[in-house]
């Protein structure tokens with residue numbers, strides 16, 4: 001075969017001709033038409049579709065070809081062939097149109113179903129939203145009922161799922177058609193899990209055999225997924241997805257209602273709370289809370305505070321639990337998070353030395369720290385609580401609290417015991433177990449603090465340590481020497497004997513206790529002493545219990561707050577920070593706190609101020625509540641008590657809080673049922689004009705303990721005649737106040753019986769009234785004495801005599817056995833046979 005002339009296409013060897021074709025713009029083209037001789041051309045119905053359109057012969061071409069028909073074919077035969085060809089073409093076109101129409105119908109059906117599905121989904125979503133929006137209980141119940149309905153519907157799946165079955169079936173049919181058309185297109189494994197499929201079959205509840213249907217569905221789905229890329233397959237998937245979505249929505253709706261029950265929150269409720277904060281704590285929407293309040297008839301905005309009672313109703317309505325907080329919420333900013341075990345590091349033990357007065361506490365501590373404190377104390381009694389750190393020869397750091405020995409410091413000591421890890425009980429070997437020794441034992445036991453007994457003054461000839469050990473047994477303190485578990489050490493503060501053993505015993509005890517604290521957190525400490533220092537302002541001695549207190553820290557301590565201006569350690573040195581178990585003087589307070597107050601570092605000044613303000617208010621409320629007579633009964637009882645008890649009011653000012661408290665406690669003990677000392681006010685610092693003013697208003701003296709009045713106060717006191725007394729020893733102060741209070745005691749009236757007289761006759765005397773003619777039967781009748789008139793041994797009158805006459809003379813007294821005339825002052829109901837009791841009264845001074 002050749003291609004020499006270029007104009008002719010390749011021939012097949014049969015007859016061929018050329019047809020000239022005309023196109024627009026004058027273009028022409030010659031087409032070679034071939035006819036095959038021996039082949040009957042009966043085009044197959046799909047042939048046209050398989051051939052490119054440009055190559056398919058047109059009718060004209062075919063006609064043209066007919067004019068040069070192959071030899072041996074008649075016209076009729078040719079026409080028949082052409083007709084058959086045309087018919088085949090027409091049939092083909094018709095089929096194509098039918099297919100297109102079917103396809104269109106299917107597309108519409110798909111559209112319709114998609115719209116239906118979307119509508120249903122939307123409906124579900126709206127229903128879900130509607131359910132969510134219902135906040136009240138009834139609505140929730142309705143929602144639950146609906147959910148129950150839905151659940152039931154689930155159970156009755158066949159009926160409920162008829163609708164979704166139709167599209168699925170249709171999908172299968174379409175899938176089959178598509179497979180027929182697009183045969184050979186790959187199929188992949190099932191996309192749905194095996195678990196899902198039976199469910200879907202069940203859903204449809206189709207009457208046909210399930211297995212066959214499943215196959216259909218799988219086949220349809222698979223081919224659709226791959227061949228039509230998101231057509232039928234997309235729908236199929238979206239149906240499943242929709243189902244899952246519905247399922248999720250149902251679960252969500254159920255979950256929501258269940259959550260309301262499950263996630264019941266404990267809502268911390270202070271006295272007042274802002275609506276938005278309340279919503280926060282309940283984890284509810286603020287708008288819902290406002291709505292709920294509106295339903296209660298309260299028009300509030302989210303920024304308004306509501307009282308605790310209302311808030312509690314709201315909390316209950318939302319199904320949560322209200323937890324009323326006794327302390328104000330503001331306190332919650334204080335970091336109370338438990339430390340992790342790995343953060344906690346060993347800390348020195350805090351040791352309190354306790355014992356009876358003069359058993360040698362200060363001397364012992366002094367011996368330990370090689371300093372001399374005893375000689376500097378007023379009256380030889382430890383007046384202030386001090387805290388010191390010592391390092392033993394072995395390198396162990398120990399923190400000692402020195403508690404005062406005076407009985408008046410009992411409460412302080414109790415507080416001391418609370419911060420204490422170990423108590424060293426000092427008992428003088430030459431003395432016995434004394435009341436304060438017992439007290440110390442009880443405090444230590446109550447605080448569950450281990451004790452070490454230091455038997456002191458063993459250098460003294462009269463020392464008998466075993467006596468002490470035996471005496472301690474009575475108080476359930478069994479020392480090691482008596483086969484107990486309480487360590488005991490014989491020491492002498494004077495000679496230093498046994499001190500090392502004592503320190504060893506303390507270190508051992510500390511080791512057993514495994515004391516640890518986290519130095520990395522915000523500091524927390526206890527005030528062991530506070531005072532108003534001239535020049536430095538309020539100063540608090542704080543024992544850091546946890547964390548590290550640093551310069552610049554903002555803190556709140558009791559009712560006071562401040563920012564650490566300076567930290568001074570027990571050696572008087574300025575330090576930058578103080579870690580756990582370190583006692584340190586803190587400067588920078590805005591007022592003097594009280595011993596025992598807890599110091600907490602907070603983040604901001606505002607927080608500190610807020611907490612302090614709250615505490616001041618709370619304390620005021622407490623005082624007011626305590627002072628207020630609530631019921632009439634209480635009021636009457638109070639009035640009665642006020643009438644019957646004489647009060648000695650005093651104003652106390654002291655140099656340190658501990659002393660002030662001690663004095664107040666001591667003074668409160670002075671008095672009895674009839675008289676008592678009333679401390680109008682006590683405080684720390686110099687006596688000021690306002691103290692004098694207060695004292696004047698109540699007629700009270702001002703007592704200064706180790707403090708003096710400033711000049712204006714002195715002037716004011718002089719002008720107003722207010723007495724100011726200064727003391728430096730508590731004993732003296734208490735004794736003086738006792739004496740003064742004794743002066744208030746009403747003198748005791750003692751009654752002495754002196755005689756009896758019997759009325760024999762009653763006369764009427766002009767100008768005098770009724771006069772009784774009597775016989776003194778016992779003792780003596782005295783004019784000045786008191787008399788009682790007894791009728792049948794019942795007192796019917798008590799008074800004095802107007803006249804006592806013997807014969808006609810007025811006499812001072814009449815002896816027993818003699819007759820006399822008596823007339824009562826302002827009383828004349830006297831009869832013969834009445835008895836007159838004669839008595840004298842004597843007033844006796846009393847003492848407290």
Ligand SMILES: Nc1nc2c(ncn2[C@@H]2O[C@H](COP(=O)(O)OP(=O)(O)OP(=O)(O)O)[C@@H](O)[C@H]2O)c(=O)[nH]1
Nearest residue numbers: 357358359360361362363381382405457492493494
């Ligand atoms: N001989 C002897 N005397 C001692 C010893 N320890 C203390 N004293 C004396 O006992 C007296 C009281 O000692 P303090 O240390 O003041 O006793 P305290 O228990 O601290 O007393 P208060 O501070 O009042 O509670 C002082 O005169 C000491 O010299 C000791 O071991 N031996």
